[in-house]
Amino acid sequence: MPETIGSRIAAYRKEKGYTQEEIAQQLGVSSQAVSKWENDTSCPDIALLVPLSQLLGTTVDAILSGQPQGVTILPPSQRRSIDGMTLRILVETVDQGKKTNVKVNVPMKLVRLAIEMGMQLPQVTSNAALQNLDLEAIFRMVESGVIGKLLDVEVDDVTKVAVLVE
Numbered sequence: 001m002p003e004t005i006g007s008r009i010a011a012y013r014k015e016k017g018y019t020q021e022e023i024a025q026q027l028g029v030s031s032q033a034v035s036k037w038e039n040d041t042s043c044p045d046i047a048l049l050v051p052l053s054q055l056l057g058t059t060v061d062a063i064l065s066g067q068p069q070g071v072t073i074l075p076p077s078q079r080r081s082i083d084g085m086t087l088r089i090l091v092e093t094v095d096q097g098k099k100t101n102v103k104v105n106v107p108m109k110l111v112r113l114a115i116e117m118g119m120q121l122p123q124v125t126s127n128a129a130l131q132n133l134d135l136e137a138i139f140r141m142v143e144s145g146v147i148g149k150l151l152d153v154e155v156d157d158v159t160k161v162a163v164l165v166e
Contacts, residue, residue, distance in 0.1 A: 003066065004040050005037070005040065005043060005063060005064060006037050006038045006039055006040035006041075006043075007038070007040070008062070008063055008066055009034075009038055009044075009052070009056070009063060010038040012056035012057070012058050012062075012063070013034075013038075015056075015057075016056055016057060018056075020038070021034075026051075026055055027048055027051060027055070029048070049063065049064075057072060057074065057078065058072065059072065071146055071147070071150060072148045073144070073146050074145040074147060078145075079145050082108050082109075082139075082143060083107075083108060083109040083112070084108075084109075085107075085142060085147070085165055085166060086105050086106065086107055086108065086165070086166055087104075087105070087106045087108055087135075087138065087163070087164075087165055088103070088104070088105050088162075088163070088165070088166060089102075089103070089104040089105075089124060089130065089161070089163050089164075090102070090103055090104075090161070090162040091103075091104075091127055091130065091159065091160070091161050092159070092160045092161075093129075093158055093159050094158050095158050102127060104123050104124060106121060106123060106124065108142060111138070111139055112139065114135065115135060115136050115139055121135065129155045129159045130161065133163070138163065138165070141165075142165050146165070147165050147166065148164065148166075149163070149164045150163045150164065150165060151163035
């Protein structure tokens, strides 16, 4: 994520496909104000941070700190098709000083089909740290509008797992 508040606002705005004018209109400010935020010559008023973050589909923390956003629950009007989303699973293992990363990206459309057909996804279930991952529960959460980092857990002293839906 970009390093400054302004560059993060610009990145989230562009990711959502909004113009500066559209953001300004939604928040009741001038497009010049939005431009100044994005160029780091001024910052949004504190009272605008929550509506701005909601409009950009992120959190105030993500805008201010640049930390990856946690879970976001989108209202029905802002949800996109689940078939266009991706389940991302990251497994980091450190064993005897050697770090191993496993990244699994599964289209949610494939997750839907596996659930409907009663199948397992070997890309996921073949990893010991992921054997108890409930794909059906994750799918139901995403159907309800939950996106972002759903799970971030240390399985044991050597394994960390993160589950994201984007």
